[in-house]
Amino acid sequence: MLGKLLFTIDAVGLLLGAPLADYNHTHIFNPRWPPHAKFHCAQTINLSVTLGLATLYYTWRSSFLPKSVPPPIAREREQDSLRTALFTGTIYWIAGLASILYPGTAWVDPEFDPSGLPPQVPIFVGFGSAALLGWMLDRQG
Structure with a gap:
């Protein structure tokens, strides 16, 4: 259950x-962003929400x-669902971490640049790790 x-x-x-990080003045309402950049911001918000719904569905x-489903079949279905939840629950965070590898990308725009660790890193690693740890715990049964 902890998993x-x-x-x-x-x-x-x-x-x-x-939605909380991007639906504000630093992203979707940033007047410096061209319309196509805002399109991709909206796409990212929609992708995150869709993956969140899929993760909930496959988790539960x-x-x-x-x-009436025999226990061995029920356990295999549950394991398959949890493997899928692991994928839907981590792919967004992995993609976010890998995004910095593209030319010209930055963790934040210069006017919002914080000093120290980029804010996305602990968030992406933390939530992705929660899914991985959840899978590991429930896989053990």
Whole structure:
């Protein structure tokens, strides 16, 4: 159950993280951003929310299996669901961390540049790790 709770925390991060971080003056309402950059910002918000919903679905869907499903089949379905939740719960965070590898990218725009560790790094690593740890715990049964 702790594993599913960690998956749920990850899903909440996906559902709320991008909308809270990007639907503001630093991103979607930034007058310096051209319309196409705002399009990709909106795309990222939508992707994060969609992956959050998918992570919740795959985390909890085995809880709604009929009691008539034999235990070995139920366990295999649950494991398959959790593997899928691991993918949907981590791919956004991995993509975010890898985005800095593209030419001309920066963690934040210069006018908002904080000193020290980029704010995305602990968030992306933290939520991605929650999903990974959740999978590891529930995989052990």
